[in-house]
Structure formats: structure tokens, C-alpha cells
Amino acid sequence: MNRKAFVQELKEIVGDRYVLTEKEDVIVYEQDGSILQVMPEIVVLPASVGQVSAVVRAARRENLPIVPRGSGTGLAGGAVPAEGGIVLSLARMNRILEIDLSNRVAIVEPGVINLDVTKAVAKHGLFYAPDPSSQAACSIGGNVANNSGGPHTLAYGVTTNHVLAVEVVRDDGQAVWLGSLVPDSPGYDLCGLFVGSEGTMGIVTKAAVRLMRTRETVRTLLAIFDQTDRATQTVVDITAAGIIPAALEMMDQLTIEAVERGAPCGYPRDAAAVLLVEIEGVREHTEKAMAVVQSICTRNGVREVRLAKDEADRQLLWKGRKGAFGALGLLAPNYYVQDGVVPRGRLPEIMERVAEIAHRYNLLIANVFHAGDGNLHPNILFDMRTPGELERVIEAGTEILKACVEMGGSITGEHGIGLEKKAYIGLLFNNEDLDAMKRVRRAFDPESRFNPAKLFPTPDLWGDSQGAGEDSCWAMDLEKALGIRQQARGGFRVGRKERWGRGRRLRT
Numbered sequence: 001m002n003r004k005a006f007v008q009e010l011k012e013i014v015g016d017r018y019v020l021t022e023k024e025d026v027i028v029y030e031q032d033g034s035i036l037q038v039m040p041e042i043v044v045l046p047a048s049v050g051q052v053s054a055v056v057r058a059a060r061r062e063n064l065p066i067v068p069r070g071s072g073t074g075l076a077g078g079a080v081p082a083e084g085g086i087v088l089s090l091a092r093m094n095r096i097l098e099i100d101l102s103n104r105v106a107i108v109e110p111g112v113i114n115l116d117v118t119k120a121v122a123k124h125g126l127f128y129a130p131d132p133s134s135q136a137a138c139s140i141g142g143n144v145a146n147n148s149g150g151p152h153t154l155a156y157g158v159t160t161n162h163v164l165a166v167e168v169v170r171d172d173g174q175a176v177w178l179g180s181l182v183p184d185s186p187g188y189d190l191c192g193l194f195v196g197s198e199g200t201m202g203i204v205t206k207a208a209v210r211l212m213r214t215r216e217t218v219r220t221l222l223a224i225f226d227q228t229d230r231a232t233q234t235v236v237d238i239t240a241a242g243i244i245p246a247a248l249e250m251m252d253q254l255t256i257e258a259v260e261r262g263a264p265c266g267y268p269r270d271a272a273a274v275l276l277v278e279i280e281g282v283r284e285h286t287e288k289a290m291a292v293v294q295s296i297c298t299r300n301g302v303r304e305v306r307l308a309k310d311e312a313d314r315q316l317l318w319k320g321r322k323g324a325f326g327a328l329g330l331l332a333p334n335y336y337v338q339d340g341v342v343p344r345g346r347l348p349e350i351m352e353r354v355a356e357i358a359h360r361y362n363l364l365i366a367n368v369f370h371a372g373d374g375n376l377h378p379n380i381l382f383d384m385r386t387p388g389e390l391e392r393v394i395e396a397g398t399e400i401l402k403a404c405v406e407m408g409g410s411i412t413g414e415h416g417i418g419l420e421k422k423a424y425i426g427l428l429f430n431n432e433d434l435d436a437m438k439r440v441r442r443a444f445d446p447e448s449r450f451n452p453a454k455l456f457p458t459p460d461l462w463g464d465s466q467g468a469g470e471d472s473c474w475a476m477d478l479e480k481a482l483g484i485r486q487q488a489r490g491g492f493r494v495g496r497k498e499r500w501g502r503g504r505r506l507r508t
Contacts, residue, residue: 006062010044010086013054018045018092029069029079029087033134034420035336035384036077040067040087047092049167049175049205056203057173059086065452068199070110070142073134075337076418078146078198082453088203090141096120097206104211105164105181110141110204117209126211129156132414133322141204147196149414151321154372155246155280156212158414160195167206168194171445181208193440198416199451201444215280218246219290220308222317223275223297224268228252228355231273232347234300235371238277239344241296243289247278248372249321255368255379256320258327265320271303275371276321324368325379332364332381336393340404341413342374353403354378361396375413376404402427417455425457 010019020026020043031037046052059066065085072079081087094111101124106117114135117128131150132138138148144166149158156162165179179191194201225231231250238248251259251274256267267274277293279286294305308314328335342350351367354376358365369377378400382393401411405427412421425434434456441448441455 006058007042009058010042010055013058014044014046014051018047019043020045026087029072029089032069032072032074032077032079034075034077034080034418035334035390036080036419038080038082038084040081041084043087043089045089045092049169052088052090052093052169052203052205053173053175055086055088056169056171060171060173060447060449063447063449065449066203067451068141068145068203070139070145071113071134071137073132073138074142074146074418075339075415076146076412076420078416078418078451078454079142080419082419085449090139090203090205093141093205094139099211101126103181104213105208106211107206107208108140109206110139110144112140114138114140114143117211121211122214125214127214128209129162129212130159133325140207140209144195144204144207145197145199146414146416149370149373149375151247151249151276151370152278153370153375153414154248155244160192162210162212163191163195163207164210165191165208166194166204168202168204170202171447171449175205179208194444196416197441197444198418198454200441200448200455202450215246215282217281217283217286218314219279219286220314220317221275221277221279221290221293222267222306222308223277223302224271224304224306225273225275225301226271226303227301228273228351229348230300230302231275232351232371234275234297234302235347236345237296237300238293239372241292243279243292245277245289245293245372246280247276248370249276250274250367250369250371251276251321251324252367254331254364254366254381255324255328258331258366259320259324261330262327263319263323265316267320268304276317321368328366328379328381331366332383334384335366335379335381336397337377337379337415338397338400339413339415340376340378340401340409340411342376342404342407342409344372344374346407346409347371347374350376350403350407350409354400357396357399357403361392363392363396365396370413373413374409376400398424419454422455422457425455 026040026043029043030039044055046055065083067081067087069079069087069089090110093109095109096112098107131152132148143159147159164181165177167175167177169175178194253272257269260267260269279289297305308317354365364381366379369375380393380396382389384390401424411424417425
């Protein structure tokens with residue numbers, strides 16, 4: 001089948017206006033929130049599970065890759081079509097299909113915006129707990145793919161803790177349910193396996209998510225510190241005292257400066273760091289816990305503690321945290337964010353290491369992160385148009401991730417591996433581990449057509465994995481590992497056929 005006939009077949013499945021092939025139409029799908037880009041060949045926007053199944057069957061017949069896409073807010077290149085084929089945007093599948101108040105379950109389509117779930121059930125005293133910073137824009141399907149977290153992960157866990165079941169379209173086009181609406185059902189936890197698989201096992205077309213009861217009281221506190229190490233020590237001391245806040249966030253001076261330049265929230269620009277602490281629960285608990293938090297802050301030399309007086313005051317404090325990533329654009333035209341994790345007790349140590357790396361590479365790094373669970377977000381600020389700067393940025397990011405692993409942590413806490421970190425996965429797993437994961441993936445997707453070139457190091461870029469040393473993945477030149485090359489306009493793109501091997505393309 002030639003390209004023209006194949007495109008016509010797709011149009012018959014989803015409608016003419018929902019198959020995009022012209023450059024001016026598909027260019028908006030060339031990247032997600034990462035620095036990686038690939039111009040899609042074709043973008044398809046189905047509206048139902050039946051249409052998804054039909055597109056998957058057509059792509060299978062032509063041996064074409066399919067890259068599922070939610071809202072495009074991912075930060076690891078997960079929605080970048082590295083091997084061409086079809087970008088399957090699920091944005092039109094945006095309905096909340098059912099709300100079961102008795103069992104506190106909602107069944108939603110993958111294109112539903114995260115925050116819209118809470119909006120739909122708030123009047124019933126319920127909410128959906130996972131709350132990525134992009135929750136006003138990110139989709140449930142994308143959250144399922146990356147097992148997304150957010151500021152309230154410390155108390156409520158990540159997406160997998162709130163997804164009971166998913167309907168997925170398999171490689172043969174068949175739609176099946178994984179999981180159960182009944183908690184703790186027997187057998188293998190296939191739903192848990194699917195959540196966090198980054199679109200490499202199939203296409204999510206529905207999700208049954210758990211709803212939670214709104215807490216009786218919420219108290220929010222902003223603690224202002226003149227020394228970063230005192231702020232990080234406060235985080236360690238709060239959790240060591242047996243207090244598990246709903247959220248425990250940290251922002252450094254550079255981040256505060258960006259926030260106050262953009263949408264001022266009253267953060268003091270001369271502070272070295274601020275902590276945002278939120279306690280939820282019954283009134284007696286929140287008042288007692290907040291008193292302990294304030295005493296710990298005082299013991300660690302806090303300059304000032306501000307308690308939110310009402311809901312409007314609380315929202316103002318959170319406005320700065322939620323808008324911090326966007327505000328960084330006021331400090332530099334580009335930023336490269338990592339999301340490594342360390343044990344909470346080593347936060348002071350990793351922050352010193354990040355500062356040392358920034359100094360050694362002569363880079364500005366703005367830190368805003370989920371301090372309560374040790375999930376860092378060092379944002380390396382730079383200008384991609386400056387020759388050689390991206391290389392320094394990538395090297396600095398590599399050192400940060402390696403330091404996290406050396407301290408007993410991980411290379412990602414919520415953004416996923418995608419394209420951006422697959423060169424580093426060998427820091428965590430040996431060849432036997434990776435081979436076992438690949439076998440699990442092939443059980444769902446035998447031909448590896450769903451979101452190819454993600455998660456695992458690409459063999460033809462670094463040779464036979466057998467016998468590779470412990471540091472073989474991270475020590476590679478990242479430009480080769482990711483296949484990125486600089487363009488005349490200053491952007492970076494992922495290479496295709498010449499770098500990714502198979503390079504399955506639509507025939508002309």
C-alpha cells in the first residue's frame with residue numbers, strides 16, 4: 001500500500017479533518033516538554049476505542065510504529081516519534097464516562113485533563129490525588145504512561161496507587177481490561193505493570209481511577225531560610241519526627257527570583273530557600289502537626305514562618321510553586337530539567353553536589369522540587385544558541401544523575417526514562433535486568449511497534465550489551481545515545497533512520 005492510499009484509509013477510520021500530514025499541521029506535535037524534536041510523518045486523532053483499534057490494525061499491517069500522545073507535557077521525550085510512523089493523539093478522547101460515588105471510582109478516557117477529574121467530583125467532597133505541577137494541562141493517559149507524581153506524592157503516592165484498572169488496545173487491535181474495580185484482586189497485577197510503561201505496551205483507552213475524600217482541614221505554611229542547608233535539614237527533621245505532610249516542597253533563590261519576576265506571590269527575593277509545607281487531616285491532627293513543624297523550623301534557624309490565613313492565601317502560596325517551571329523562561333531561553341531521586345537524609349549532601357556541579361560547569365541551576373520524597377528538579381538554565389553550551393549542560397545533567405544513584409537513589413522520580421534518560425538506565429540495571437524487562441514488553445508488543453526507541457538503550461548505537469561495564473551507558477557520548485543533532489535554527493532533533501536502525505517509514 002502506498003502512502004496516499006494508507007492516509008485515505010486512516011481518514012475513513014477517523015474522519016478527514018483528524019488525519020494530519022501537512023507540515024504546518026504536524027509541526028505542533030514534533031516535541032513534548034523535553035528538548036528533543038522530530039517532525040511527525042502523520043498525526044491521527046481518534047475519538048473512540050473502536051477507532052484506536054482500527055488504526056492499530058492498519059499500522060500493524062504496514063509494520064509502522066505508533067507513538068501515543070496525551071497533552072504533550074512530558075519532560076523526557078516520551079511522545080517524540082523517534083522512528084517515524086504515526087503519532088496517535090488521544091486528545092479527542094476526553095470524556096469522564098462514569099462517576100461511581102458509592103465506590104469512589106471514576107472511569108475516564110485518556111485525554112481527560114487531570115484537574116478536570118477533581119473539578120467534576122469536588123461538589124461531592126471528593127478529589128483525585130495525583131497532582132503533577134502541570135495538572136491543569138496534562139492528561140490522565142499521559143499520567144498513566146509515566147506513573148506521574150506531584151507535590152502531594154509524599155502523602156498520597158503516585159499514579160499507580162490510584163489506578164484500579166485500564167482498558168488498553170493491544171498490538172493486534174484488541175481492547176482488553178487489565179486490573180479490577182475490586183481492590184486486591186487475585187492474580188498478576190497487570191494493571192500495575194502497565195502503569196509507568198511509557199506507552200511501550202499498548203494504548204490506554206480508558207482508566208478506572210480511585211477518588212479520595214476531601215480532608216477536614218488543610219493548613220499551609222511557608223518557611224523562609226537564609227541558608228539552603230538549613231532548609232534541607234528541616235525537611236529531614238520533619239519526616240524524622242514522624243510527620244508526613246501532604247506536601248513538602250522546596251524552592252531556591254534562583255527559582256524565587258523567576259517566580260517573583262513573573263507572577264509575584266510574595267516570596268522574599270533575598271531568601272536562600274523557602275519550604276512550602278502542607279498538612280491535611282482532622283483539625284486536631286493538623287494543628288498539632290503544624291505546631292511541631294514550626295518548632296523544627298525555628299530550631300533550624302528559620303528567618304520567618306508564614307501561615308496561610310485562608311484559602312485565597314493558600315492558593316497564592318501554591319501559585320508560585322505551580323508556576324515555577326514556566327517562570328524560569330524569564331531567566332533563560334532554555335532549561336534542561338532532571339528528576340533524580342535521593343533518600344531524604346541525603347538531601348543536604350546532594351544539594352551541595354548540585355551547587356558544586358553548577359560552579360564547575362559555570363552554569364545556573366534553579367532548584368524546585370518535591371523535597372519530602374527526595375525527588376529533585378534541578379533546572380539547568382542555558383541558551384541553546386550559544387555554541388557548545390548544550391554539551392556542557394548535558395554533561396552537568398549526567399553528573400547530577402550519577403550522583404543521585406551513588407547516594408542510593410534513582411535517575412527518575414516521575415518524568416520517566418523516555419528518550420532523554422535511556423542512555424543512563426545502565427546506572428540502575430544490569431544487562432540481565434534489562435533483558436527481563438524487554439521480554440515483558442515483548443509479551444504485550446511482540447514487534448516493539450508501540451513507542452519504539454524509548455526506555456531501553458538502542459543496541460546499534462553502543463554495540464552488544466553483553467559484557468558492557470557498569471558505567472557503559474552513562475559514559476557514552478549523549479549526542480550519540482540520543483541521536484540528537486543541531487539544526488541551523490538552533491534547535492535539536494532526534495535522528496531517524498540513520499541513527500535508530502529500523503527507521504520504518506511510510507512509503508511514497
